[in-house]
Amino acid sequence: MSNEIFIASREQTRQIDYEAIHSIKIPSLVLMEHAAIKLLHSIPDTSYQKIVIVCGPGNNGADGMALARLLALKEQPVSCIHPSMDRFSNEEKIQFEAIQKLDIPCFLNTDPAAFVELEQADMIVDALFGSGISRPIEGIFATWIEAINSLDAFVLAIDIPSGLNADTGEILGVCVHADLTIAIDSIKWGELLREGKNVCGTLKSVDIGIPSFLHRDCASLLNLEYVRSIFPRRDPFSYKNKNGKVLMIGGSDEMPGAISMAADACFHSGVGLLSVFVPKSIQMLLETKMSYVMSLGVPEENGRFSQDALSILKEQLDRYDAFSIGNGMHKYAVTEQMVKLLLASNKPVLVDADGLVYIKKGIDLSQRKADTILTPHLKEMADLLDIDVKEI
The missing domain is CATH 3.40.1190.20 (Ribokinase)
Incomplete structure (x- = not known):
């Protein structure tokens, strides 16, 4: 486990994930479980009456569903809003089956009841889109982002606020305004540039077990733990x-x-x-x-x-x-x-x-x-x- 906080581009993120899964042979579901556990421990220590996780069509949505399962096991009131199942990734299908087995309330994102569910939340988790998105967000997903931004609930973004360009920090039409962003494995350049600083809120990253040598081409962000690890210890009698x-x-x-x-x-x-x-x-x-x-x-x-x-x-x-x-x-x-x-x-x-x-x-x-x-x-x-x- 490295003390470094890595900074990666969209392509570097994709390549690191690919090498971790296909070269190092860490199953994607294992990485996803590590991410969900770290996300769970990163949620502010506050008693929330209702957490609503808004999931998108892909592995960011799957991360959200994995988090929902862990929250439910801790008897935290939680529900999920999701797109149609034909847009699920393979991992998202598995996570969806798991949360259904636990009877976690789920709402299709075109169901009017889903908007009512969102309005009752005092914490919203943005699990719509990860770092891979590069085109403006439109349609139903833009509507959901606007709905999230219109409410007073605490907003946690998984990996990156949905609608933020991971490389440039530009807003892709519309973007979630988070109170807390938990970057998975590495911070994305866009979270530090342009509008990224304004929409991420507090920005943190979590280590999910990807070997540090896979970040060989990444920059790293100075942090107290890393600085302490490289600074020589001073002899108190020197x-x-x-x-x-x-x-x-x-x-x-x-x-x-x-x-x-x-x-x-x-x-x-x-x-x-x-x-x-x-x-x-x-x-x-x-x-x-x-x-x-x-x-x-x-x-x-x-x-x-x-x-x-x-x-x-x-x-x-x-x-x-x-x-x-x-x-x-x-x-x-x-x-x-x-x-x-x-x-x-x-x-x-x-x-x-x-x-x-x-x-x-x-x-x-x-x-x-x-x-x-x-x-x-x-x-x-x-x-x-x-x-x-x-x-x-």
């Missing part, structure tokens, strides 16, 4: 010099806050010894603001680093384990020279803000033997790639 020494270069009289905020984040990441390299005029301000940071106030000109500061920086290269540069510096000749100096070193370097513009000037980062981290915001990334910020 000395601060044994836990990394960082020098952060930045700041100006106009923007002292940029280097201050960056240094605060660096300190709380767990660095052993932190120093800031700043123009002399803001040194006292930073020392007053951050008692836990040492400072090097260096020569300046008009509130910015002077040419003399460059030679002082050269003397610091062997004294620190890692560097950052760019916060609040302004774009001018000395900034460019400092960035090139650090990137020519064999030390890890983080380049941010005003330092990023010089990355485009013939610096081949692939030749660096040490790690290089770039932290652009949307506009800075657009400038680095020479494309419009809307494309980013």
Whole structure:
């Protein structure tokens, strides 16, 4: 079981499911049962008078029916609304037979009584469509989504809110607005992009037993468990010099806050010894603001680093384990020279803000033997790639 939260596209999701079932030989019904159990445990610990699960024609609907069975076994009042049986997947047919054996109330989605049933729910589970849908939702299913959105009940979406494009985050005509979305196995890119953030509500993912190596082409989302698993444990008797020494270069009289905020984040990441390299005029301000940071106030000109500061920086290269540069510096000749100096070193370097513009000037980062981290915001990334910020 991995601590990573994976992010997958529609095609990656399809391929992962296929390999899990056909290569690893995990039966689809086993994966579905794992999903239903995780969904059951993810339902907020609140006493619901009536849960209605609205199922669609496919395995997302089958997940909903499996959840209905587990809820019924816990004596939770639950009912299902479903499409005509000729649209069921093979797994959905099996799950439907099981919930019928337990006498769980079921309503055809064209039956007027189904709408009455929905109106009585204080929790609605959206099990209409999963990540595979790519065309606008119309007809009876659009009507059901509009009905779900019109009510005050708590809405749980299984895997992805129905009507959300799993790749782009676009709404496909109409979309369920969920209070809680439980992504199955992996979060979908569309849940993080564009309208996805607005319609998912609280977004969580659940591990259903698919081996992590099948996610080899997926991105992953940082989370506390994963970060803890990769960060080294600090010896409680170690000395601060044994836990990394960082020098952060930045700041100006106009923007002292940029280097201050960056240094605060660096300190709380767990660095052993932190120093800031700043123009002399803001040194006292930073020392007053951050008692836990040492400072090097260096020569300046008009509130910015002077040419003399460059030679002082050269003397610091062997004294620190890692560097950052760019916060609040302004774009001018000395900034460019400092960035090139650090990137020519064999030390890890983080380049941010005003330092990023010089990355485009013939610096081949692939030749660096040490790690290089770039932290652009949307506009800075657009400038680095020479494309419009809307494309980013």
